[in-house]
Amino acid sequence: MKIVFSLGGSMMCPDDIDDNYIDKFSRFLEEISKHAKIYVVVGGGKTARKYVNVARKFKAGEFFCDIIGIYATRLNACLLISSLNSDHSYPPFESIEDASNSNEKIVIMGGTHPMHTTDGVAAMLAENVKADLFVNLTNVDYVYDKDPGKYNDAKTYEKLSYDDLIKILNNSEMIASANNIMDLVAAKTIKRSSIKTLILNGKDFENLKSAINGKKFKGTVIG
Numbered sequence: 001m002k003i004v005f006s007l008g009g010s011m012m013c014p015d016d017i018d019d020n021y022i023d024k025f026s027r028f029l030e031e032i033s034k035h036a037k038i039y040v041v042v043g044g045g046k047t048a049r050k051y052v053n054v055a056r057k058f059k060a061g062e063f064f065c066d067i068i069g070i071y072a073t074r075l076n077a078c079l080l081i082s083s084l085n086s087d088h089s090y091p092p093f094e095s096i097e098d099a100s101n102s103n104e105k106i107v108i109m110g111g112t113h114p115m116h117t118t119d120g121v122a123a124m125l126a127e128n129v130k131a132d133l134f135v136n137l138t139n140v141d142y143v144y145d146k147d148p149g150k151y152n153d154a155k156t157y158e159k160l161s162y163d164d165l166i167k168i169l170n171n172s173e174m175i176a177s178a179n180n181i182m183d184l185v186a187a188k189t190i191k192r193s194s195i196k197t198l199i200l201n202g203k204d205f206e207n208l209k210s211a212i213n214g215k216k217f218k219g220t221v222i223g
C-alpha cells in the first residue's frame with residue numbers, strides 16, 4: 001500500500017516549532033511504514049508566512065515570495081528527517097521525479113516550483129506513484145464551506161465530490177502563503193486521476209490510524 005501525506009506546515013510550526021508534534025508524527029510514520037510505503041510532503045507553516053511577509057515589505061514579487069516559501073517547506077522537511085530514528089537520507093527531495101524513484105520506506109520532500117503549495121506537490125506525487133491514498137493533514141477537523149475560525153455558522157462536510165471541492169476552492173486566494181484547506185492544483189490533480197483523498201486533523205493519531213485502515217473517522221472524504 002502506498003500513502004502520500006501532505007503535512008500542513010501549521011502542524012509542525014504553528015507559532016514556533018512544535019518539536020513534540022514532530023516527534024509523535026515521526027513515531028507514527030515509523031509504525032505505519034512497517035506495512036506501507038510512505039511519502040510525506042511537508043508545508044512551510046508560520047516560518048513561510050513570517051519570511052514571506054517580511055519579503056513583501058521589501059517589495060519582493062509573488063514569484064520570489066513563492067521561492068522563499070519553498071525554502072521554508074524544505075527547512076521543515078529537514079526537521080522531520082532529523083526526527084526519524086533510522087539513518088534517513090538528506091536533504092529532502094526537491095523534485096517529484098526523485099522522490100518517486102526513492103527506495104526509502106519513508107520518503108520526504110518539501111515544495112518544488114512557484115504557483116502551487118505543498119498540497120499540489122503531494123497530489124502530483126500521489127498521482128505519479130499511483131498512491132492508494134492521499135491524506136491531507138491540517139489543523140482543522142473537516143473541510144468547511146468558509147473559514148471556521150472567522151464564521152460560527154461554517155458548515156462541515158463529511159463527504160465532497162471533486163467538483164464541489166474545486167467550487168469551494170475557487171472562491172479562495174492564490175497568493176504566496178495563503179492559508180487554504182487545499183490548493184486548486186491539488187484538487188484538479190486528484191480529480192483527473194480519481195485519487196482517494198482524506199482531509200483531517202493531523203493531531204489525532206488514533207483518528208488518523210482509523211482513517212488509513214478504512215475504519216470510521218472524523219474528517220472529510222473527497223471523491
Ligand code: UTP
Pocket residue numbers: 007008009010011042043044045048065066067068069070073110111112113114115116117118119121175176177178179180
Ligand atoms: P505551503 O505548502 O506551506 O503552503 O507552502 P500554505 O498553503 O501556506 O501552507 P499550509 O499547508 O496551509 O500550512 C508555503 C508557501 O510556499 C510557496 C507558496 O507560496 C506557499 O504558499 N510554495 C510552496 C510554492 O510556491 N511551491 C511549492 O511547491 C510549495
